[in-house]
Amino acid sequence: MKNKLNEILEALLLSASRPINIDEMVKVFDDPKPSKDDIRSALNQLDEDCIERGIELKQVASGYRLQVKQNLSAYVAKLWEERPQKFSKATLETLSLIAYKQPITRGEIEEIRGVTVGTQLMRGLMERGWVKIIGQRDVPGRPSLYATTKEFLDYFGLQHLRELPELPSLPDLNSLELQLPIEEPESKDNPQALS
Numbered sequence: 001m002k003n004k005l006n007e008i009l010e011a012l013l014l015s016a017s018r019p020i021n022i023d024e025m026v027k028v029f030d031d032p033k034p035s036k037d038d039i040r041s042a043l044n045q046l047d048e049d050c051i052e053r054g055i056e057l058k059q060v061a062s063g064y065r066l067q068v069k070q071n072l073s074a075y076v077a078k079l080w081e082e083r084p085q086k087f088s089k090a091t092l093e094t095l096s097l098i099a100y101k102q103p104i105t106r107g108e109i110e111e112i113r114g115v116t117v118g119t120q121l122m123r124g125l126m127e128r129g130w131v132k133i134i135g136q137r138d139v140p141g142r143p144s145l146y147a148t149t150k151e152f153l154d155y156f157g158l159q160h161l162r163e164l165p166e167l168p169s170l171p172d173l174n175s176l177e178l179q180l181p182i183e184e185p186e187s188k189d190n191p192q193a194l195s
Contacts, residue, residue, distance in 0.1 A: 005034055005042045013066040019154055021063035061153035091121055098131055099152070099164060103145035105137050130155065
């Protein structure tokens with residue numbers, strides 16, 4: 001039965017168009033259903049079986065998926081004529097701010113970026129399912145608070161936000177004392193300035 005369980009889970013993960021969690025895996029079986037521990041054990045075996053293969057078992061926020069190993073993705077990409085979508089600098093900056101500073105308002109994003117954040121940009125991130133409104137800030141105007149979603153984590157291959165790369169420590173610009181050499185302007189009253 002153990003080999004059959006492994007085969008079924010592999011087939012489920014290969015055919016799924018999205019990550020599958022353990023509860024969903026249990027539901028596909030007739031009684032007697034395998035336990036969650038049996039499924040975890042089978043997933044561990046599947047992960048080990050993939051070590052010498054071109055695919056890997058990846059756990060993301062929404063569950064598990066089988067995917068092409070990262071170091072082989074350039075080869076697989078040649079099968080598709082369309083190129084991966086490129087994101088604008090504004091989109092990437094906005095998405096990064098939401099991921100690292102969430103929950104955050106659009107006004108706070110604009111203040112940090114120094115430019116207006118367009119409605120289309122925010123709508124695009126929400127339509128992709130990467131960002132959602134989780135409430136309103138309790139200030140005048142009650143601006144919406146934005147945060148990332150499980151779909152964001154899944155797309156970028158993360159289980160948790162803590163897996164985001166560390167930000168380099170940047171000095172607080174307000175606390176910096178710029179040490180610029182300032183020369184006194186030469187004036188007509190200064191006799192050395194005339195020589």
